[in-house]
């Protein structure tokens with residue numbers, strides 16, 4: 432596996448970088464996010480409401496060939512927003528950042544990667560809202576909308592949100608298996624053209640105290656207990672959102688908004704930015 436962006440920095444420097452980013456001139460988060468943090472009494476470690484002219488500075492760059500998306504595949508969009516006026520639009524086209532999987536199957540991707548962080552062995556909360564637009568090709572091919580992986584561990588993601596042939600599901604890998612064996616939880620159907628708020632509480636652990644919980648539109652839909660990471664990997668975790676699939680002819684587009692990583696539900700809940708709350 433190629434060296435990953437977040438792996439270049441130690442834990443303290445990641446925190447320093449985040450603090451610097453928050454105080455810098457690059458639009459990392461919106462005033463609405465500050466208000467939400469104040470209301471909840473908790474701020475997220477990472478937040479992108481996609482209200483700036485570009486994605487937030489913590490996302491790894493998508494250099495063609497080495498990054499997670501091809502040039503032009505990720506853009507700030509003003510035609511959809513879960514909160515504020517903008518979101519991020521991600522489109523994968525045939526052959527984008529093409530790789531060959533373990534089974535020889537060609538795969539392709541357009542994903543945002545929030546960085547490689549020392550998150551193993553602790554409770555982490557992730558939240559985002561996403562929208563599948565009208566006209567999206569709902570087809571029977573492998574498609575991953577969000578995934579969590581462990582640095583230094585090859586094979587399937589530890590946790591993944593999938594959408595295949597209209598079936599929306601969450602998979603938890605058996606860390607001892609390299610090729611996908613594990614548990615699959617069915618998730619509520621995905622309404623096309625509507626925003627869906629997702630919150631995840633995940634404890635990545637190579638011991639029995641691992642856990643994965645998920646909420647969709649405010650209702651808990653997954654509660655998993657057991658080992659969620661491998662002793663063969665590093666203690667660093669990275670999370671990607673977007674579109675990762677086996678090779679397919681037709682392009683696919685998805686929208687995300689209100690991405691957050693934090694230490695409690697209220698810090699990452701995509702609905703926390705609703706003005707009525």
Ligand SMILES: [Ca+2]
Pocket residue numbers: 480481482512513514515516517518688689
């Ligand atoms: Ca937004």
